[in-house]
Amino acid sequence: MNNQANNINDPKKAVAESLPGGGMLLSSSNPVEEDTALLKETFKEKYKWGFVTDIEADSAPPGLDESTIAFISAKKDEPEWLLEWRLRAYRHWLTMEEPEWAHLTYNKPNFDEIIFYSAPKSLADGPKSLDEVDPALLETYKKLGIPLAEHAALAGVAVDAVFDSVSVGTTFKDKLEEVGIIFCPISEAVHSHPELVKKYLGTIVPYSDNYYATLNSAVFTDGSFVYIPKGVKCPMDLSTYFRINAKSTGQFERTLIIAEEGASVSYLEGCTAPMRDENQLHAAVVELIALDDADIKYSTVQNWYPGDENGVGGIYNFVTKRGKCQGDRSRITWTQVETGSAVTWKYPSCILLGDDSVGEFYSVALTNNYQQADTGTKMIHIGKNTKSTIISKGISAGHGQNIYRGLVRIQKGAENARNYTQCDSMLMGDRCGAHTFPYIEVKNKTAKAEHEASTSKIGEDQLFYCNQRGISTEDAINMIVNGFCKEVFRELPMEFAVEARRLLEVSLESSVG
Amino acid sequence: MITTAIDNSVFEKLHKTEAWMFTNVSALSKIDFACPSEVDVSVIATHDIAPENPFVVFVNGVFQEGCSRIADGISVNADTHGDIAARGDSLIPRGDSSSVSITGTHAVTVHVLQIVTGDVPVACFGNVIVHAAEGESISLAETHIALTDQNHVFMPCTEVVAEQNSNVTIVRSIRGSKEAYHLGSLHVAQHESSTVQTHTITLGGKCVRNEVYAYLDGEHCESNFDGMYMLGKDQLVDNHLRVEHNEPKGNSREFYKGVLDENAKSVFTGRIYVKEDAHQTDAKQTNQNIILCDDASCTARPQLEIYADDVLCTHGATTGEIDEEALLYLRSRGIPKDAARTLLIYAFLNESLDELTDDGFRTVLVDELLSNLPGGNFIRTLYL
Numbered sequence: 001m002n003n004q005a006n007n008i009n010d011p012k013k014a015v016a017e018s019l020p021g022g023g024m025l026l027s028s029s030n031p032v033e034e035d036t037a038l039l040k041e042t043f044k045e046k047y048k049w050g051f052v053t054d055i056e057a058d059s060a061p062p063g064l065d066e067s068t069i070a071f072i073s074a075k076k077d078e079p080e081w082l083l084e085w086r087l088r089a090y091r092h093w094l095t096m097e098e099p100e101w102a103h104l105t106y107n108k109p110n111f112d113e114i115i116f117y118s119a120p121k122s123l124a125d126g127p128k129s130l131d132e133v134d135p136a137l138l139e140t141y142k143k144l145g146i147p148l149a150e151h152a153a154l155a156g157v158a159v160d161a162v163f164d165s166v167s168v169g170t171t172f173k174d175k176l177e178e179v180g181i182i183f184c185p186i187s188e189a190v191h192s193h194p195e196l197v198k199k200y201l202g203t204i205v206p207y208s209d210n211y212y213a214t215l216n217s218a219v220f221t222d223g224s225f226v227y228i229p230k231g232v233k234c235p236m237d238l239s240t241y242f243r244i245n246a247k248s249t250g251q252f253e254r255t256l257i258i259a260e261e262g263a264s265v266s267y268l269e270g271c272t273a274p275m276r277d278e279n280q281l282h283a284a285v286v287e288l289i290a291l292d293d294a295d296i297k298y299s300t301v302q303n304w305y306p307g308d309e310n311g312v313g314g315i316y317n318f319v320t321k322r323g324k325c326q327g328d329r330s331r332i333t334w335t336q337v338e339t340g341s342a343v344t345w346k347y348p349s350c351i352l353l354g355d356d357s358v359g360e361f362y363s364v365a366l367t368n369n370y371q372q373a374d375t376g377t378k379m380i381h382i383g384k385n386t387k388s389t390i391i392s393k394g395i396s397a398g399h400g401q402n403i404y405r406g407l408v409r410i411q412k413g414a415e416n417a418r419n420y421t422q423c424d425s426m427l428m429g430d431r432c433g434a435h436t437f438p439y440i441e442v443k444n445k446t447a448k449a450e451h452e453a454s455t456s457k458i459g460e461d462q463l464f465y466c467n468q469r470g471i472s473t474e475d476a477i478n479m480i481v482n483g484f485c486k487e488v489f490r491e492l493p494m495e496f497a498v499e500a501r502r503l504l505e506v507s508l509e510s511s512v513g
Numbered sequence: 514m515i516t517t518a519i520d521n522s523v524f525e526k527l528h529k530t531e532a533w534m535f536t537n538v539s540a541l542s543k544i545d546f547a548c549p550s551e552v553d554v555s556v557i558a559t560h561d562i563a564p565e566n567p568f569v570v571f572v573n574g575v576f577q578e579g580c581s582r583i584a585d586g587i588s589v590n591a592d593t594h595g596d597i598a599a600r601g602d603s604l605i606p607r608g609d610s611s612s613v614s615i616t617g618t619h620a621v622t623v624h625v626l627q628i629v630t631g632d633v634p635v636a637c638f639g640n641v642i643v644h645a646a647e648g649e650s651i652s653l654a655e656t657h658i659a660l661t662d663q664n665h666v667f668m669p670c671t672e673v674v675a676e677q678n679s680n681v682t683i684v685r686s687i688r689g690s691k692e693a694y695h696l697g698s699l700h701v702a703q704h705e706s707s708t709v710q711t712h713t714i715t716l717g718g719k720c721v722r723n724e725v726y727a728y729l730d731g732e733h734c735e736s737n738f739d740g741m742y743m744l745g746k747d748q749l750v751d752n753h754l755r756v757e758h759n760e761p762k763g764n765s766r767e768f769y770k771g772v773l774d775e776n777a778k779s780v781f782t783g784r785i786y787v788k789e790d791a792h793q794t795d796a797k798q799t800n801q802n803i804i805l806c807d808d809a810s811c812t813a814r815p816q817l818e819i820y821a822d823d824v825l826c827t828h829g830a831t832t833g834e835i836d837e838e839a840l841l842y843l844r845s846r847g848i849p850k851d852a853a854r855t856l857l858i859y860a861f862l863n864e865s866l867d868e869l870t871d872d873g874f875r876t877v878l879v880d881e882l883l884s885n886l887p888g889g890n891f892i893r894t895l896y897l
Contacts, residue, residue, distance in 0.1 A: 101531055103818075412807065412810075425819070427819070427821075427822035428822070429822060430789065430790065430792075430821055430822045430823070431789065431820075432820075432822070433818070433819060433820045434817070434819050435816070435817060435818045435819060436815075436816060436817040436828070437814065437816045438813070438814065438815060438816070438828075438830070439812070439813075439814050440811075440812065440813040440814070440830050440832065441810065442802070442804065442810060442811050442812075442832040443810040444804075444807065445805065445806065445807055445809065445833075446834060447832070447833070448831075448833045449831070449832050449833075450829075450830075450831060451813075451815065451828070451829055451830045451831075452827075452829060453815075453826075453828050453829070454826075454827055455817060455819055455825070455826045455827075456825075457823060
């Protein structure tokens with residue numbers, strides 16, 4: 001469409017350009033094209049954190065069969081019951097088919113080429129403290145800006161860093177132990193607290209749940225385990241960083257968080273990954289359990305490698321995250337900022353079983369270039385007076401496809417259940433897509449479910465307004481996008497909010513719809 | 514004579530697909546459908562709502578020439594299909610029946626009556642082709658009635674082509690037996706500056722699927738797809754829509770509302786698709802449900818699929834009980850609770866019927882609604 005035609009539909013700009021010197025305000029006679037060019041240029045910004053650490057990996061051979069699973073289990077020195085559980089999952093997985101319902105197009109991963117286990121070799125000796133950790137690893141963290149050692153103390157964050165499937169350093173452990181909190185790699189928890197792991201593992205996401213969760217159950221390598229005892233408020237935010245490092249390593253993290261009666265915890269998860277040409281698979285499972293009056297807040301900033309501007313490479317992020325508000329008056333909050341991955345398939349969910357329990361989901365998902373994200377949530381209301389809130393903000397740019405898919409199910413016994421859903425999409429450029437697929441199932445007449453959605457672009461009049469006041473187009477876009485995402489950002493813990501904003505700015509400098 | 518030999522097996526696995534996941538019609542695959550039997554034509558007269566208007570009558574998919582009043586521009590041909598239905602991905606089987614073709618401008622509403630009847634289950638099709646040429650205006654009322662309480666399955670398919678500046682209105686009502694299956698579809702192709710409105714009113718049937726596929730192939734199209742339903746025991750309605758905005762400046766509205774009593778189920782799936790470069794599309798879809806009983810349930814999937822950035826698309830879905838405050842307002846003015854409830858339900862549904870312009874058809878539908886509505890007789894004494 002030519003510029004004149006645009007003006008007809010945008011009276012403010014038409015007026016601006018008809019005034020003497022009016023066009024000057026827009027810095028060019030053809031601002032739309034110029035802005036688009038600027039957009040294209042800044043969107044090309046290279047992935048900042050694409051580097052590879054050279055560590056001799058102790059890997060399983062590529063491909064998956066029962067011996068691979070036995071290998072992983074043996075590496076971890078796991079008890080018999082866990083190996084059996086893995087094998088049950090694997091046998092079930094063989095009967096399953098990769099789901100096709102998602103609004104995504106991608107080449108299905110070739111499981112014969114994936115290396116299902118890879119551990120940095122220097123770890124075999126088992127570092128006892130940070131001093132013993134491979135300096136190359138620490139260097140990697142430094143590049144990532146992870147506050148592991150003294151940074152951790154300054155930031156007040158306990159980091160359980162996962163580096164290619166094996167946790168290498170755990171800080172603040174003593175401090176947490178004082179109040180009885182268990183925060184350790186799940187592979188360690190299997191040995192140190194087998195009764196807890198056995199009791200809860202797979203109760204929220206059963207091994208037969210879905211294709212990728214089942215795969216994870218068979219081959220999961222490591223992840224975090226958190227147990228907050230009765231009545232304990234976790235004194236600090238818990239944090240973990242995942243990082244895919246060795247080439248062709250599928251990462252299969254398994255996280256289990258249990259909050260006993262009256263406990264509360266805030267858990268942060270953040271991801272960056274090195275640059276790769278081939279697609280890598282990331283299939284994690286996260287399980288949360290909140291008992292009476294417990295409160296779990298799970299925040300994610302996801303920045304896996306999204307592939308290049310032609311859609312080559314990038315991570316496949318197929319994740320199953322689910323929390324169960326088992327006790328009365330419990331609360332689970334999911335907050336996510338999704339800017340990375342070539343393909344994302346992720347629905348952090350809440351099962352609201354306890355009476356008066358609360359589920360919340362706040363999400364910002366950004367897709368640029370050829371990224372695709374099919375993400376959203378599920379809120380299953382079972383208990384009485386349960387409440388859920390869903391705020392989803394989708395931003396699409398380039399050829400990105402952003403899909404919100406959310407289920408709100410109110411079961412028959414969920415008297416007075418309430419749901420409020422708001423999903424807003426923002427489009428930047430005319431070759432991207434924003435899609436909304438809500439599923440609302442109501443089986444109780446006293447329940448109230450509300451769904452609102454809107455789709456918009458950054459208006460030329462908004463940009464013009466900012467330009468006029470001396471704000472550059474780039475800053476104006478940042479401002480508008482930040483405003484658009486504000487409802488989600490304010491739910492993030494402080495340090496994540498800062499990171500999230502920076503992440504969006506990197507991805508979104510100078511974009512114009 | 515048209516036979517009704519259909520391949521039952523298609524119904525068996527329909528509910529395994531995403532589009533049918535909430536509507537299970539697999540029972541149909543186990544029924545032996547009979548050939549249509551002779552019909553007592555005297556019943557037809559009781560459904561001749563507008564005796565002055567053109568009237569086309571089918572019984573079990575067979576054209577009843579003796580009872581019909583054919584006007585200019587209306588013709589009945591054997592075995593003709595339009596080509597609009599083939600554009601969609603509807604899984605409802607298509608079959609042969611005498612087809613009604615309607616063209617030209619009609620001053621009054623053309624009434625197409627489709628009766629399904631028999632002492633044994635009957636399966637039949639009903640094909641209607643509407644073609645409004647440039648500047649023409651057509652109003653059509655389709656009445657689908659199952660007379661006997663059998664597991665009949667009726668599969669009407671109406672194809673509409675609205676050329677430049679034309680205007681088409683279709684009111685489709687599903688009435689009669691609460692044992693019959695109704696798997697209907699409407700396929701609409703619109704050209705520049707055309708206006709199409711459809712109203713789908715579901716009052717009868719055990720399992721009713723109403724599909725609407727619309728293609729806005731020209732600029733400045735106006736489309737209104739509305740639906741209303743009042744369901745009771747063991748009834749299910751599945752309204753399934755796909756509206757494709759293929760050209761800029763289209764304007765579409767989907768507004769479906771209904772009341773569910775006893776263990777009734779409602780499913781709504783609406784997909785607004787906006788093609789690349791279909792800028793300045795303005796699309797809205799809404800689904801509102803009132804649930805009267807604990808056993809009733811509803812599912813809504815209001816979906817947006819958008820590939821253009823300069824668009825205005827909204828969707829909404831609400832489900833709930835009758836507004837307690839409105840109830841209190843009426844009761845505080847001396848209206849008994851049951852009466853107040855009935856009044857509010859009636860007001861909620863009647864909003865949809867108020868949009869019907871043809872008085873004769875509206876009166877019949879209001880009457881049918883009142884006989885389905887718990888406490889409908891009370892309203893009757895108030896208004897009629």
